[in-house]
Each structure stands twice: as structure tokens, then as C-alpha cells.
Amino acid sequence: MRNVYSVAIALTLVIATPVSGHHSSSIYDTNTLISIEGTVTKFDLKNPHTYIQIETTDAEGTRVTDIEAGSISWLGPLGLASDSFKVGDLVIARVFPPTRRNSQVMLGREIVTPTGAVVPLNSLSPSINSPGSTGRATDISGTWVMENGANYRMRDSQVSWTLTDTASDSLAQHDGVSTPQSECIPMSVPNLMLYPVVTLIDIRDDAVRMRIDWMDSERVIYTDGREHPDSSQRFLHGHSIGRWEGEEGKILVVETSNFSDHEAGTGYGIPSGSDKRVTERFQLSDDSTQMSYEGVLESPKYLAEPATWSFVFNNRPELKHSERGCDLDSARRFEIE
Numbered sequence: 001m002r003n004v005y006s007v008a009i010a011l012t013l014v015i016a017t018p019v020s021g022h023h024s025s026s027i028y029d030t031n032t033l034i035s036i037e038g039t040v041t042k043f044d045l046k047n048p049h050t051y052i053q054i055e056t057t058d059a060e061g062t063r064v065t066d067i068e069a070g071s072i073s074w075l076g077p078l079g080l081a082s083d084s085f086k087v088g089d090l091v092i093a094r095v096f097p098p099t100r101r102n103s104q105v106m107l108g109r110e111i112v113t114p115t116g117a118v119v120p121l122n123s124l125s126p127s128i129n130s131p132g133s134t135g136r137a138t139d140i141s142g143t144w145v146m147e148n149g150a151n152y153r154m155r156d157s158q159v160s161w162t163l164t165d166t167a168s169d170s171l172a173q174h175d176g177v178s179t180p181q182s183e184c185i186p187m188s189v190p191n192l193m194l195y196p197v198v199t200l201i202d203i204r205d206d207a208v209r210m211r212i213d214w215m216d217s218e219r220v221i222y223t224d225g226r227e228h229p230d231s232s233q234r235f236l237h238g239h240s241i242g243r244w245e246g247e248e249g250k251i252l253v254v255e256t257s258n259f260s261d262h263e264a265g266t267g268y269g270i271p272s273g274s275d276k277r278v279t280e281r282f283q284l285s286d287d288s289t290q291m292s293y294e295g296v297l298e299s300p301k302y303l304a305e306p307a308t309w310s311f312v313f314n315n316r317p318e319l320k321h322s323e324r325g326c327d328l329d330s331a332r333r334f335e336i337e
Helices: 004-010 072-078 150-160 165-173 328-336
Strands: 034-044 050-058 061-069 090-096 106-112 118-120 142-146 198-203 207-212 217-222 239-244 251-257 262-267 270-272 277-284 290-298 307-315
Touching: 034 061, 050 090, 061 090, 072 198, 150 262, 150 307, 165 270
Parallel strands: 061 106, 217 239
Antiparallel strands: 034 050, 034 090, 050 061, 090 106, 106 118, 142 198, 142 307, 198 207, 207 217, 239 251, 251 277, 262 270, 277 290, 290 307
16 A cells, blocks of 8 residues: 555646546646637526637727636636626636647636626636525524635545555546546535535434535435345445434535446546445534535545545525536537537
8 A cells, every 4th residue: 555645646647637527627728827818709607617709809900709717606606607798798708728739719817707607617716705604503404605715625635644545646647637527427525515605404304315516416315214225236326324413404524335337436546436434524613604524435446445525615605506517519519529
């Protein structure tokens, strides 16, 4: 067994921050920022990417620039809306150029609208409006949004994980771009929970249901005393059973097993299999404005030692689920352009 650190250093340029939600930013030069002034000719709010076309006319003629932005699920809580700008608006787009020779698609950082408003297009934008909690809850049910950047910090923590040889080999062979999410297969627990998207939690008599606004994801955590099913029954997000601790409704401990095989189920570039186990703890804060999210990930085939995390959900009752599933053409587009 060997530590992942030596492997990760060699792959730093390959597994750069996945700023668009599900693939690496290594396909863009995020050290070079370009400003493009032109007219919006197309604007599609989709998951896992939003694509925008800007038409520019100058002395050299007319040209169209394709811009990739983050998903509506991700950018909605940060301030992007369907009426933030519209087709026909004259805007200034701040973008990063591609590094791939066969691509002409730019990565959008933000757009300046005709009113002067700055609308973020991905998490690298310094104009992100990401407030903390805006409401209070009586229990862990309600509308929650994970703190911004949690998924990146989880990914970055991989350099401190002790991997098995199998995991190190998988990470070394990963190209930094390919991901099951390109086929609308979301990350599994716990990484699924770390996107800054709307998570709706509903407490019922026999279960807690969580709708995560990322690729049609939903979790059912059974609280009726049942056991996990036979190991032959396996699921994308596993089979979850939970128990209440302390005052009911305020602390939920969840044990999840029976995971399906997943190409990135342990971490970015690290698969998982049937031996994966996840223990989570959701706890309402003393002031009822936040919910802590802590846990332990065990994946013996790939992790020599368990991985842990601790993040915070903010209460955001004013937000809604986007009700937009994953668009397969949008998910695949970055791999073919």
C-alpha cells in the first residue's frame, strides 16, 4: 500500500478543479481571462451545463462564441435565473479559453448584463452571491444548500488519503476528464451531498426522503427499524437506514451499504465496489439556521484507512428545486468539442 500524495503530485495538472460541476478545468486555461462584448443569440439553462452563444461584430466580421457555464442546479442558488439576461441583450462575457486544440468552446466566468449586474457563470467567479442561511428550521426537514466549495475541498482532501495499490493504479490511469456524470450518472454518496444545490428533506413516519437537485437524485433513508437487504441487491446511492439521536428530528445518523459499482464512487478518479460503507450524521445547529454534515467513508478495496469529512448545510427556504433533470447532450458535449 502507498500514500496517494506522491501519485496526486504527478496528476496535479490532470485533475485540476472541476469548475463546471462534473469535469476537470484542465480543458480550460483558467489563468487567462478574456472579455467578449456581443449580443446573446442563445441561452439554454440545462444540467449539468448551461450553454450561451455570443455574437460579435467588428472590423474582421461577425463571429459566434460558444460559452460553457455551470448547471442551473448549481448556479441557481448563486444568483443565475432564466431572466438574468435574454436573447438579444448586449453583454460583456468574461471567459477562459480552451486548452484543447479541437475545441472552440470558452468557459464562462461571469456575464455583465445591460443593467450592469454581474451574473456568475461558475464557481471561479468573484461575483458569486452565496449567502449563508436565510431562515431557521425546527428540525432537519426543509430546504438546504451545501456550503459553497465543499465538493472541491473533499476532492482536494484526497491527497491525504492512504490508498491501496488498486486505488493508486486507478488514479494514475485516470485522464482527469472522463466521468460517469458524462452519461448522466451522478456521483454517489457522500460526494453527491457536497454540491451547492438545493436539497429538499422530508421527514416521514417510516423514512427520511432527500431530493438532491443534481441529475434526478433522490435518497430514501429508512427509519422504521428494517435491516439492509441481501448483498446481492445493490443501488447507485446504496441502501440507507437511519436512527434518531437526541431530540427526534434534530440528529439523524445514517448507515449506507449495498452500493453498486461506480467508476468514481470512492473519489475523483477512484472507483468503489460492493464493500463500500458510509456513515453520516446530520445535526441541526443550536440556532437552527444550519445543519452539520459529518461522516466516514469506508471502501477497503481502495482505501487503506477510512476517509472523513465535516461540512455545513445552510437553511435556504426561499429557494426551489430546479425540476430539471440531466440533459444527456449537454453532459456529453464537453467530451466531443
